[in-house]
Amino acid sequence: MTEMSTTKDRPILLDVKDLKTYFFQRRGVLKAVDGVNFTVRAGESVGLVGESGSGKSMTCLSIMRLVPKPAARIVEGQILFNGQDLLSIDESDMREYRGSKIAMVMQDPQTSMNPVFTVGNQVEEPIKLHLKERGAQAMQRVLDALRAVRIPSPEDRVKQYPHQFSGGMRQRVVAAMGLATSPELLVADEPTTSLDVTIQAQFLGLIRDIQKEHGTSVIWVTHDLGIVAQMCDRVNVMYAGRIVESAEVQKIYKDPQHPYTKALLDSVPVMGARRPRLYQIDGQPPDLRSIPTGCSFWPRCPAAMDICKTEYPPATHLGGDDFVHCWLAEK
């Protein structure tokens, strides 16, 4: 994106260090997140890209400390938010962060709202809870929040129930709920997958505007490489619970370093590109209960070498915050 050069030098807002979130099941340990490192700077948009099971959603839930208990547990790592480790504070302090400093928009606007309360009530809740405002003051803030997400005639809409809203409008309300308390970080977990193309475009534009206005940092979780290219300053590509490559958005699309990133970019149909044939990544993503030894991508990698099968490649730093985990880059 255009502001790319400016976000690079901003202070670090979120620093995730060696995060590991495992599911403990009867059939074994499922390593959903297995040593994830990334940073989000103030005002930066960071993408977490990957296929289902790559651990991108679980990474976000870990940041929110909302991993499904007791099946899953964060077993290791640090999540530094403005220097404070979110994993070392107790639950009541965490509640202060959740919804006030870190907000989340989830995939499905149908289930992320309660059908029996009015929209106004639901947007008001985080305001009451975190800003300790009541009555007319809180209502004013609700209206402001709905206006900020461009919901027409918010005075009437606050009295309505979620089922009276279309999918796109509902997702805006969810965004309003998250943004009403002016959080510093917004975690957007595939927020547009259930929306139509034109409605998605509206929503993306909206988030971009809000971000410009308030300087909110955003983590975009998505499998859509188009959304990443349009919305992010930095891209983290995830595979089998790890980030395999992290780079500025221009670099990722122009000069991907990891074979998986390359393959992913070549495997999607691109409008106007007239690809005669799509690049095909054969095989399946690995079973997270038995991740291959060495680099987890080697069974599907066209450039796999012997060392890839035995040892996980260390991070090769490529200047700035960029890094890649691949033996090819190491050489």
Next chain:
Amino acid sequence: MAVSEPLLEVEGLVKHFPGPSNLLQQSSVLVKAVDGVSFTVDEGTTFALVGESGCGKTTVAKNVLLLERPTAGVIKFRGKDINRLNRRDLKEYKHTVQAVFQDPYSSLNPRMQVKDIIGEPLRVHEGMRGRRLQTRVAELLDNVGLNPVTGSFFPHQFSGGQRQRIAIARALALQPKLIVLDEPVSGLDVSIRAQILNLLVDLQEEFGLSYLLISHDLAIVEHMSHRVGVMYVGKMVELSEKEDMYSDAVHPYTKALLASVPRPNPDIAMGLTISGEVASPINPPTGCRFHPRCPIYQDSPECRDVQPEWDQVAPLHWSACHKVKP
């Protein structure tokens, strides 16, 4: 092109459903899911219907598959109205036209082994049994890139992409001419989509198949199709060869749709977005159904009150818009 007779002709297809009714009274509103749609599919080519939710593209597919009966209009297959076929021709039609649906978890019976799933059309139509059936099923599994020994597995033992391969194998079993592909890859992961799309292209070449592709993904439509029809709330707004559609779209809705797709290239910014919601087929706007969202509408009474007619804007390229005339 298209000197020979088209394989499938859809002429003025209309499908209205009764709207949501309550316990006490039948609903008087109509859901105008499809409201006068025409197109043709030529042999060996892919025709794509593209549009947002509620545009009626899936209803068109269901009518072609005889899962719904049209309210008005005719669907002809090789010149014969498919809703007036005699018993023998109907059997022949079901033999020739197959489908692959979006959700590979819902489209395979969880209680049946893969070989029975793929073998079902062969058993129903050709009475195939025993060794012959087994050989044919193995051959079909091989065609879609699955190990023939997996025939005795149950669907839950496969991943989404493999399930979609099974669904494709079943559709191929009777050596059909036309396969209706209803969002064939939208339920799949990115890296698996390429496998399935490549497979579909290969099979088309190998067996001379025609596809009727239903999709909301404009990039996939561009990659797969030869001709494209864009639908909006029950109407087709633009119809042309693929190349024309993607380089010289004329209808404001098509343009908006194309501009709304986020390109996987940070240098191509998303174009202007259009405001407003997708209209509902229960109470569609009068005149041109797109006028409340149209960027070039400018309060024209014509757009508001009169349904636009088809205009040929270029060879093999039609559009229905008052503002854009040839």
Next chain:
Amino acid sequence: MASASSTQIVMTNVWKLRLISMVSGLKRAPKIPTVILGILLAFGLFGQWLAPHDPISIDLAKSFTPPVWHEGGSASNILGTDKLGRDILSRVIIGSRVSLALSLTIIALGGGAGVILGLISGYSGRKVDSLIQRGVEVILAMPTILVALVFVFTVGRSFESVMFILSPFLAARFTRIVRGETLSIRERDFVAVAKVIGTPSWMILLRHILPNVFNTVIVLATLEVGHLILLEASLSFLGVGVPPPHPAWGLMVAGGREFISSAYWIALFPGLAILFAVLSINLFGDWLRDTLDPRRRQL
């Protein structure tokens, strides 16, 4: 995807593996319920040879003999005797036949009819559906016990009349539930594909819908067996069940009611028999459901 070597095994030894899986599946069956059910089945089939005494022979000299572990109990009547000196153990053993035969027959007749009606009702839609559903509603609106009382008083007390009156109630319950399942399965894409292929309706019902409602049917059937045993007991208790002197568990509980403070064993042992039978059938049903479902079955 399974590796090539394991698929090879499956290919060459399907039947052998199926046999193994059946046997190992049985091994995984819940032990205690299976054993209890086995015993009950043996009682039902071979009761007359297993029972130590004639269950209906009266010996007033032995009336109210307590079980063997009480003072005054005798080893020949291990569980004691009732008012007329009939052996409780023998009556419980023979009584299993009536209870099980009755409930299984009703399940087979009523449940079978219910499944068929439910499938037709759910699949055909509109007219046929609403006709069947009105019928079901009428039956379900009737108070079971009351109707049974009236019916039995008019036509007389017999095994057949109990069967005749309870079957429609059961059929109605099955119809309702199978219809609901059918309605949801009918909307699945594999049914749409079958229609596209041209699979005849009866075949869609038989191959695609029936196997997918089977889970529900099994669960319902096991729940209903328990329910029916209890219902038979209630009817016998009210005096409209299977006619005496034939031993039926419900009847025995009813007969023991007035002596509950002085000779608890008359009501307790048939009561326990009902409890264990119902419990075992339910647990066995759970296991059966899991075993029949390919998603839960693991080789």
